[in-house]
Amino acid sequence: MFLDTETIIERNDNPEPVFSLARDMWVERGTKADWDLLHDLHYKAEKLPIGPRFWRLELYGETIGVLVTGAPKGMLRERHIVFPNLKPGAGETKLTNTNRYNYINANFRVISRFVIDTMYRGIGAGYRMMNLVSRMEGNTFMEIQSSMSKFNVFGQKAGFRFVKPMNANKYEQVMRFFRSHFNASPQDFEAIVAEVEAKSPEEQQRIRDLCVDFYMRNSALENTSNGGAAMERRAAQMTLRDAIKGIQQIGLASPMYGIWKCPDPKGTVPDRLPLLAFDNQGPNERLKL
Incomplete structure (x- = not known):
C-alpha cells in the first residue's frame, strides 16, 4: 500500500558553488618535507627565505598545498609608505636602528612561497589558506611581495591591502x-x-x-x-x-607589496583549522570558531 507523499522543491536565489572536498581540508603546521614534495610546482624553487616556517594544506593525510613564511626584510620602500614611522631618517643611531629591527622581527612575517597542487587550484583554497595561516602565525602584521598579485587577486581576497606598484629602485x-x-x-x-x-x-x-x-x-x-x-x-x-x-x-622585478593586520589577539588561534573556517567571518574580522 502506497501512502501519499509531498514533494518540496526549494530554490536558492543566491546559490554559491561549493567544492565538496573543501569540507575535509585542514590547515596545519608542516615541515620542509612538505615543501620538498611540491616545490617543483613553484617558479622560485631554488631557495627558501631566512627563518622559514612551513604550513600545509592537508586532505585525508596528504599534503596538497604548502605555504612558507619568512623573516621580513629590515628595509623596504613600500613598507615605509604604509608605516612612515619605520622609515629611517636623519640622526639615526645604532640604538634606533637596532630597535627598528627588533620591532619588525617581533611584529612582522612575510609570505615567501606558496603553492597549491594543480589538482586543487581554482576552488578558493589559496586565499583561504593564506588568511588562516596569517592568523595562525601569531604576528601583528603579515606582508607579501608578489608579482602575481597584479594578475590574480588571491591576496586581495585574503584581506591584504596593496600599495600601488612601483618600478624597482635600480x-x-x-x-x-x-x-x-x-x-x-x-x-x-x-x-x-x-x-x-x-x-x-x-x-x-x-x-x-x-x-x-x-x-x-x-x-x-x-x-x-x-x-x-x-x-x-x-x-x-x-x-x-x-x-x-x-x-x-x-x-x-616589481612585485606588489601587500599588508594584512591580524584582528585576533595573540595566542587565541589554534594550530590547526579547517579550511572553511575562513568563511565564518570577513577576512579582516576576528576569527569565529
Whole structure:
C-alpha cells in the first residue's frame, strides 16, 4: 500500500558553488618535507627565505598545498609608505636602528612561497589558506611581495591591502647596464645567456665577471648581508646565469607589496583549522570558531 507523499522543491536565489572536498581540508603546521614534495610546482624553487616556517594544506593525510613564511626584510620602500614611522631618517643611531629591527622581527612575517597542487587550484583554497595561516602565525602584521598579485587577486581576497606598484629602485641602472653590454632585450633571460654563450670562452668569462661585479655592487640583499670573505665567496661561486638572473631581479622585478593586520589577539588561534573556517567571518574580522 502506497501512502501519499509531498514533494518540496526549494530554490536558492543566491546559490554559491561549493567544492565538496573543501569540507575535509585542514590547515596545519608542516615541515620542509612538505615543501620538498611540491616545490617543483613553484617558479622560485631554488631557495627558501631566512627563518622559514612551513604550513600545509592537508586532505585525508596528504599534503596538497604548502605555504612558507619568512623573516621580513629590515628595509623596504613600500613598507615605509604604509608605516612612515619605520622609515629611517636623519640622526639615526645604532640604538634606533637596532630597535627598528627588533620591532619588525617581533611584529612582522612575510609570505615567501606558496603553492597549491594543480589538482586543487581554482576552488578558493589559496586565499583561504593564506588568511588562516596569517592568523595562525601569531604576528601583528603579515606582508607579501608578489608579482602575481597584479594578475590574480588571491591576496586581495585574503584581506591584504596593496600599495600601488612601483618600478624597482635600480630599474634605470639595470636598463643602462643591459643596453650597454647586450643586444638582447633586458627582459629576455635566455636570449641574453645565448648571446654570451655564442662568444669565445675568454669573452664569456669577462662578461660573467662584469655581471657578477655589477650585481654585487647593486644588490641590496648582498650589501645588507655579511660582507668580507663571505661576500667574496658568494661572488666566486656565481655562474653567468646566476648573475644575470640576479641583475634582472634587482632591476626589473616589481612585485606588489601587500599588508594584512591580524584582528585576533595573540595566542587565541589554534594550530590547526579547517579550511572553511575562513568563511565564518570577513577576512579582516576576528576569527569565529
